[in-house]
Amino acid sequence: MTMDYLLWVCSLLVPVVLAVEETLMDSRWATTELAWTTFPESGWEEVSGYDDSMSPIRTYQVCNVREPNQNNWLRTDFIPRKGVLRVYVELKFSVRDCASIPNIPGSCKETFNLFYHESEGDTATDTSPQWRENPYVKVDTIAPDESFSLLEAGRINTKVRSFGPLSKAGFYLAFQDLGACMSLISVRVFFKKCSTTIANFAVFPETATGAEATSLVIAPGVCVTNALEVSVPLKLYCNGDGEWMVPVGSCTCVAGFEPSADDTQCQACIPGTFKPKFGEGSCAPCPSNSRTSARGSNICPCQNDFYRADSDPPNSGCTTIPSAPRNVISSVNETSLSLEWEEPKDTGGRDDLVYNVVCKKCLRDQSPCTRCDDNVDIAPRRLGLRLRKVVVRNLQAHTRYSFEVQAVNGVSGKKNTPPSYSTVNITTNQAAPSAVPTVHLMRSTSDTLSLSWLPPEKPNGVILDYEIKYHERGQAMSHTVTSQHSSAKVEGLRAATPYVVQVRARTVAGYGRYSNPMDFSTSLHSDPQKSVQDQLPLIIGSASAGLVVIVALVVIAVVCLKKQRSGSELEYTEKLQQYISPGVKVYIDPFTYEDPNDAVHEFAKEIDISCVKIEEVIGAGEFGEVCRGRLKQAGRREMVVAIKTLKAGYTERQRRDFLAEASIMGQFDHPNVIRLEGVLTRICPILIITEFMENGALDSFLRLNDGRFTMTQLVGMLRGIAAGMKYLSDMNYVHRDLAARNILVNSNLVCKVSDFGLSRFLDDTSADPTYTSSLGGKIPIRWTAPEAIAFRKFTSASDVWSYGIVMWEVVSYGERPYWDMSNQDVMTAVEQDYRLPPPMDCPMVLHQLMLECWMKERNLRPKFSRIVSTLDKLLRNAASLKVVTSTYSGDLLRLGGTLPGHNRKSPDSSQEIVRQQMSQTLPIRV
Known part of the structure; x- marks a missing residue:
């Protein structure tokens, strides 16, 4: 165990504030005779004198030592106790040495007794209470440290005694002489208390000591102004000597305030400084690009055109939006595009810079460009790019496009500031057509296949002709024929043989991709028309027989259900459901959709903004405010609804999760599940409308x-x-x-x-x-x-x-x-x-x-x-x-x-x- 640790432990036992005494009575204050009560009258005698500073004092003397069996009493006036439990009595007196008095009997004393008597008021008389130890309570027998003789006059003794606990309104002091020669120079009655103090930024009130000398009185504390509790309970112990012990609990200065030099108060931060959170720290100068002119600031507002992101701590500097990306380079390859760029000259002072790529399709007339379709693929993604390069695919040939490359950081979008961007305009080249859709067989004979197909979804120009490639299944060698139209007859084939067929289109840019392979077989008959005619009666007969069987089954099912309908309506409905619609509606997870808009538009109704009226904000949700409002749609009665809003500055993920909740609710229809009325996704902010639940x-x-x-x-x-x-x-x-x-x-x-x-x-x-x-x-x-x-x-x-x-x-x-x-x-x-x-x-x-x-x-x-x-x-x-x-x-x-x-x-x-x-x-x- 180290010496430092022992010193620390001992320090906990040392009082933190010195004791304070408050006087209840002091005989030295008297300006006239004390006139205390004596018994008998020949005993104590009041004598006026002067102290060392020549100030008049009132004393009592007694010296009946030559007479035996002395019992002289002296009682003070009534002393109110003022609610204290224990009082102290300071006595200043002198006693003559019995040996210095010649010719006295052996009954001479050099001591006297101190008593007290409690009372609810000043009711004592010359005869009441009786002059004896009971009802008086003895405090102690007082003996001098030094007595005096005639040659050594002036030796004064000082003694302090205490007693308690006191419970009545006040008390009397009484002094009993049993045969001494003494002088009671002064009597002071006082009590000890712990004075008002401040410790650990908490104020503890003035507190009187307890009933016993070893008592500890708890004083509750209150935080000083502009401080709050961090450790409870707040209390301080006042010991029997009127001294404070170590405090328990503590307070600390709130945000915007710092400890004073003496650690007793919390003082406001001066203009130009701030303190963001509570604690013992000091105020600090405002961070970069921020300022405050107020006292007691817990944050420094940003200067014009500078901002903090929602995730930035208050002590971070303010930043701004980045400048536009530099040197955007585009490279067109038919209907694909490669974009590269350099980082902005000014990143805004932040390290969370990302890029967005916005694709716009521009028509040849003077109308404004519009957003590209969703089928345009931007890899690796459109938003939140860290790399400065993307590849764009699935553009249309011979089409003008405009691409915005935006630079955004954590403060982009603050105060509705648009992101900085650079624009590049391109026109796609001629491209080969896309693949031909599925090929269909129109007719087959023993040596021909009649085929048809639809044109490519993206011809990317004028189709010059189609190439049909075919080969026998299992054979490597293939043959090709061409056609000017979207149909063709392949001739010279072997009967009853399977063939694999593919088709592709050609423009001036070349051939496109082949269609998926399709298997078709030639027939055994040389005259397909006759074959069909021969088989037609059989086909019609089979179809008619099948129809009769289906009708019979339906009739039987309906008859059975009608017989059972005598039971409950619920059982009838359930059985009918088994016959007509055996499938059960199953919830579809909206997160399986690549685009959340697709899910919300499939399961939720889009409502026009003119039908919605927001009346008041009633709460806050995870994504934004929750309001109460009214919904009035054509053909429906106006109704009270709850309106959830998507807060400004949302991320793409927050928007997706917000719409996902609407996509989930839109799938449910039950009286004990909250009902979705619709959504508003084409405005800002996005709104979700549900039924209003009053309670x-x-x-x-x-x-x-x-x-x-x-x-x-x-x-x-x-x-x-x-x-x-x-x-x-x-x-x-x-x-x-x-x-x-x-x-x-x-x-x-x-x-x-x-x-x-x-x-x-x-x-x-x-x-x-x-x-x-x-x-x-x-x-x-x-x-x-x-x-x-x-x-x-x-x-x-x-x-x-x-x-x-x-x-x-x-x-x-x-x-x-x-x-x-x-x-x-x-x-x-x-x-x-x-x-x-x-x-x-x-x-x-x-x-x-x-x-x-x-x-x-x-x-x-x-x-x-x-x-x-x-x-x-x-x-x-x-x-x-x-x-x-x-x-x-x-x-x-x-x-x-x-x-x-x-x-x-x-x-x-x-x-x-x-x-x-x-x-x-x-x-x-x-």
């Missing part, structure tokens, strides 16, 4: 209405959520983030599943359909099944686990699952088979269903169809909801025991009987 998110709605619903109403809400999830599960869709916060509630208490940001498609092609999330994906631990946390495997069974947590949230009126446990503690507890206990007044059947949803083996969890059926039965039999579990205790449950450190009472006998009965129908398996 908002389910968790906050329940917390605002704690205890206001019947159990039947709560079960009705749970049934709606389960029905929505059954619909999604039937579509092979996994939600992955099912929680009460992602359930919306309308004015009729109808709950609808929403927020499909984490959801993905469920691959149903394997025996164990799962979804594997990305390695960096965030997982809501408290709502997620253990196998999904451990292996990133999401299934409808993991959604069932999450639904069990939602049940717990609903019955507990929005309480946080697992309370204040950390995510790691939650995972550990669940892995060790601990489960959430029933909320207060929770029906046993509901908690039993929760436990089934939390089965460790996912194959044992109920399907959503069974959950809906179970809740329907409970709603029809409301009596089953009246049997509740034991009182909620906030402890986790475990089969065979409870969480260590927790005690949970066993249910009474009646509850145990009900639990056993329920276990016969809903067994617990965890």
Whole structure:
């Protein structure tokens, strides 16, 4: 152990502030006689004198040493204690040495006694309280350090005594003389306190000491102005000597303020300096290209034409957009183009420079150029290029194009500043035609094949002729013929022989690519017309017989269904569906589309901006603001809607994810799933329109209405959520983030599943359909099944686990699952088979269903169809909801025991009987 460490430990025990004393009474302040009460009158006597500085003082003397059995009392006036618990008495006195007094009896004393008596007011008289030790309380017998003789007069003793705890409004002091020759020069009564102090940027108030000399009194602290707590609780101990001990907790200066020179205050940063975050650091000069003229700045705004990116920290310098790329070089090769360029002269002071290539097609007239079609391929990509080179393919021949090469960085797009770019204009050359589409066989004979085809999709000029290449299957030698038209007859072939045929087109630029090989065979008959005529009756007869069989099957199916229609309408509809449309609608993942616009236009309706009216902002989402507004479309009544906006400055990935959510919602049509009204993708910002849910998110709605619903109403809400999830599960869709916060509630208490940001498609092609999330994906631990946390495997069974947590949230009126446990503690507890206990007044059947949803083996969890059926039965039999579990205790449950450190009472006998009965129908398996 080093000496430095020992010094540090000792420093913690040293008081941080010296003690302060406050006087309650001091006899030296008296300007007139003290007139204290004496008993008997022949005892203590008040005498006026002067101190060393010749100031008048009031003293009391007694010297009846020649008379035996002395008992002389002196009592002060009433002294208010001012709420203190312990007081101190300072006595200055002189005592004559008994040996210096000649001819005295042996009863001479050189000591006296100090007493006190508490009272709620100044009620003492000459006879009350009685002059004896009880009711007076003795403090101590006072003896001098030095006594005096006649030759050594003037020796003054000073003694300090304390007593407590005091509890009444005030007290009296009393002095008892038993036969001494002494003078009581002065009496001072005071108490000790710790004065107001500042430590660790916290103010601690003036605090009196405790009742005992060893007491520690806690004083709570308050942060100084412009400081906030970083370590709590804020407290300081005042010891029995009125001295502060080491503080506990601390504050620190907020952003824009720094510690003063004496570390007691937080002072504002001067103009030209800033402090971006709280802490003990000092203000710093504004970074480059920024300035501030205000005091207490936590950020320096950028100067004109300079910006910070959203990801830039406040202490970074401001930067600007780059200049245009330099020396753009283009090289045209028929309908392909190579572009290269040099980096801008000015990168804007940033190192996140990338490039965008914008393709525009220009017509020969004077109309403006328009964006190129999506089939134009720019490799490696159009946006976010690091390399300064691209290759453009699939351009049209003899066409003028304009290419913009943009230089952008992290601050491009700030304040609607357009990116800097360089433009290059090119015209494509003549190019060979594209491949001929599929070749068709029109007629075959024993020695000819009659063929036809469509012209190439991109002729790239005038087609001069077509070349037909053919050879016998399995033979290497081929032959060619030409045709001026898109059809030809190949002659001189062998009968009943298969041939492989390909066709290509020719322009002045040369031949294009051959079509895909097609197999055609010559026939055995020399007269194809006669052959067809001979076989025509047989063909017609076969077709007629087949039609009769089909009609008969349809009639039989309809008759069977009508007979069964006497049952429920639902059964009839389901059976009819089996005959007419055996396929089931399956969710399609929009991320399988190369262009998100294709997915959103396929599944979502495009709405005209004139139909939408935004009224107010009601919240903020992941991508932007959420507003309330109105939608009025032709032929439909005006309706209140929720409007999600895509914030400005979005990245391409954010736009893709934003549109993907609309593409997902657009595929769903169920009363318990949020309904998509449409999208607006042709304006800025992009908007998603959904139905408006008046009561908002389910968790906050329940917390605002704690205890206001019947159990039947709560079960009705749970049934709606389960029905929505059954619909999604039937579509092979996994939600992955099912929680009460992602359930919306309308004015009729109808709950609808929403927020499909984490959801993905469920691959149903394997025996164990799962979804594997990305390695960096965030997982809501408290709502997620253990196998999904451990292996990133999401299934409808993991959604069932999450639904069990939602049940717990609903019955507990929005309480946080697992309370204040950390995510790691939650995972550990669940892995060790601990489960959430029933909320207060929770029906046993509901908690039993929760436990089934939390089965460790996912194959044992109920399907959503069974959950809906179970809740329907409970709603029809409301009596089953009246049997509740034991009182909620906030402890986790475990089969065979409870969480260590927790005690949970066993249910009474009646509850145990009900639990056993329920276990016969809903067994617990965890």
